[in-house]
Amino acid sequence: MGLPIDINEVEARIRRWAPGVGLATLITVVALALGTIQERLFDFAALEPLVLALLIGLAVRALWLPRDIFLPGIGFAAKQLLEFAIVLLGASLNLAAIVDAGMHLLAAVLISVAVTLAVGVVLGRAAGLGPRLAILVAAGNAICGNSAIAAVAPVIRARKQEVASAIAMTAVLGVGVVLTLPMLVGVFDLTDERYGVIAGLTVYAVPQVLAATIPVSAEAGQIASLVKLTRVLLLGPVVAIFAWLYRTDSDDDSPGTGRSFGTFLPWFVIGFAVLTLLRTMSILPEEVADAAREASKLLTSVAMAGLGLSVDLRSVRESGVRVGLVVITLTLLLVAMAITIVTTMGIG
Numbered sequence: 341m342g343l344p345i346d347i348n349e350v351e352a353r354i355r356r357w358a359p360g361v362g363l364a365t366l367i368t369v370v371a372l373a374l375g376t377i378q379e380r381l382f383d384f385a386a387l388e389p390l391v392l393a394l395l396i397g398l399a400v401r402a403l404w405l406p407r408d409i410f411l412p413g414i415g416f417a418a419k420q421l422l423e424f425a426i427v428l429l430g431a432s433l434n435l436a437a438i439v440d441a442g443m444h445l446l447a448a449v450l451i452s453v454a455v456t457l458a459v460g461v462v463l464g465r466a467a468g469l470g471p472r473l474a475i476l477v478a479a480g481n482a483i484c485g486n487s488a489i490a491a492v493a494p495v496i497r498a499r500k501q502e503v504a505s506a507i508a509m510t511a512v513l514g515v516g517v518v519l520t521l522p523m524l525v526g527v528f529d530l531t532d533e534r535y536g537v538i539a540g541l542t543v544y545a546v547p548q549v550l551a552a553t554i555p556v557s558a559e560a561g562q563i564a565s566l567v568k569l570t571r572v573l574l575l576g577p578v579v580a581i582f583a584w585l586y587r588t589d590s591d592d593d594s595p596g597t598g599r600s601f602g603t604f605l606p607w608f609v610i611g612f613a614v615l616t617l618l619r620t621m622s623i624l625p626e627e628v629a630d631a632a633r634e635a636s637k638l639l640t641s642v643a644m645a646g647l648g649l650s651v652d653l654r655s656v657r658e659s660g661v662r663v664g665l666v667v668i669t670l671t672l673l674l675v676a677m678a679i680t681i682v683t684t685m686g687i688g
Contacts, residue, residue: 360406360413361421364645367400368393371641388545390486391511393641394504397648406649417646418500425639426491427611431632433573435620445537448681449570452541455677456482457578460670467662472498475582476506477663481670484572485510485544490640491575495583495609504651507644509663514544517671518552524675525556534682536560540567541678542671576616579609 371392378387387395406414460478465471476498480489486507493503521542525535535556540563543549549568553561615632618624624632 357413357416360410360415360646360649361417361642362413363406363410364393364397364414364417364642364649367396367645367649368638368641371396371645383551387511388486390637390641390644391507394507394511394644394648397645398504398508398651399648401649401651410649414646414649417642418650419494419643421639421646422490422643423494423608425636425643426608427615428632428636428639429487429491430576430612430615431619431624432629432636433569433616433619434629435573435616444685445567446570448537448541448678448685449567449574451681452674452677453482453571453574453578456670456674459673460666463666463669467666469662469666470502472496473502473506473663474666476502477510477666478670479578479582480506480510480544481667481674482571483575483578484568485514485548486644487545487572487640488575488578490643491579491612492582495579496586500647500651504647505660505663509660509667510544513664513667513671514548517543518548521552521675522556524679528679532557532560533563536563537567537682538675538678540564540571541681542674543568573616576609576612579612583609 368389371389374392375387375389457478460481461471461474464474464477469477475496476489476492479492480486482488489503489506489510492498521539522535524530524538530538536553536559539549539553539560543552543564549561549564553564615624619629
């Protein structure tokens with residue numbers, strides 16, 4: 341016997357959410373158009389539509405305070421749609437890629453992610469960032485930039501201002517990494533394989549990985565994409581760890597204690613893991629995985645537009661300089677660590 345569904349309640353919720361979700365979707369359409377223009381001009385999007393949606397949302401919010409009719413939908417877009425996007429992201433990941441990458445590359449990724457997370461939190465706190473913002477910045481740099489920040493934020497109950505600040509600064513500075521990283525090839529006389537590993541360990545987003553490596557060689561791009569995918573596969577475990585650390589209902593800045601892991605593991609983390617396993621076992625075909633990946637990107641962009649619409653830009657600027665300094669320091673650390681790893685492990 342199925343659960344009873346109150347059609348009237350469902351319709352009421354849709355009517356309540358529609359204006360805000362519609363506004364966030366409109367902003368996303370504009371962001372997608374700007375992303376397409378970038379790709380035609382530069383062959384890649386320097387700022388992804390996800391980031392553009394956030395920045396446009398922030399700009400709209402700075403110029404115009406949304407009326408009450410938009411607020412429920414904006415909140416729904418920023419939270420529930422983001423959670424659905426995280427679940428769908430799991431359908432595009434295949435754990436078999438870790439095995440195919442080999443133990444050397446897996447060890448390199450694990451070391452890089454673990455060290456960046458730990459050092460990132462310490463640096464963030466030393467720079468005066470709150471514990472949640474420090475975690476967001478560290479996770480974004482360690483794993484996969486915007487997606488990691490968006491996934492970790494709900495489980496640590498990060499404030500919207502903190503999420504917006506972390507994503508905006510990480511994304512903007514990430515463009516600088518894409519533009520300058522190829523210079524390492526000549527400076528350190530890197531082979532294509534070594535450069536691919538370094539790029540995969542350093543660059544934040546998958547499209548940016550390709551932008552930073554394909555101009556060097558197709559081989560560098562393939563290796564970098566594989567290393568980057570392995571980093572992304574660690575997103576689930578990292579989110580689960582932070583869900584465990586912040587498993588209390590209280591809203592203080594200290595990790596909680598005293599309740600079981602299962603009680604506080606968010607549904608979207610479980611959904612992410614389930615779809616990842618289904619994809620790994622080939623139960624989900626590649627066509628479904630591709631569709632899920634695109635749907636995840638679209639929903640995340642709408643969520644970022646909603647986030648931008650709900651955040652006062654002044655609160656983001658307050659921590660912007662400190663966040664930027666931490667991101668720059670972590671980026672330099674990532675590059676130095678990647679070069680050390682490929683050299684000491686004899687990769688390439």
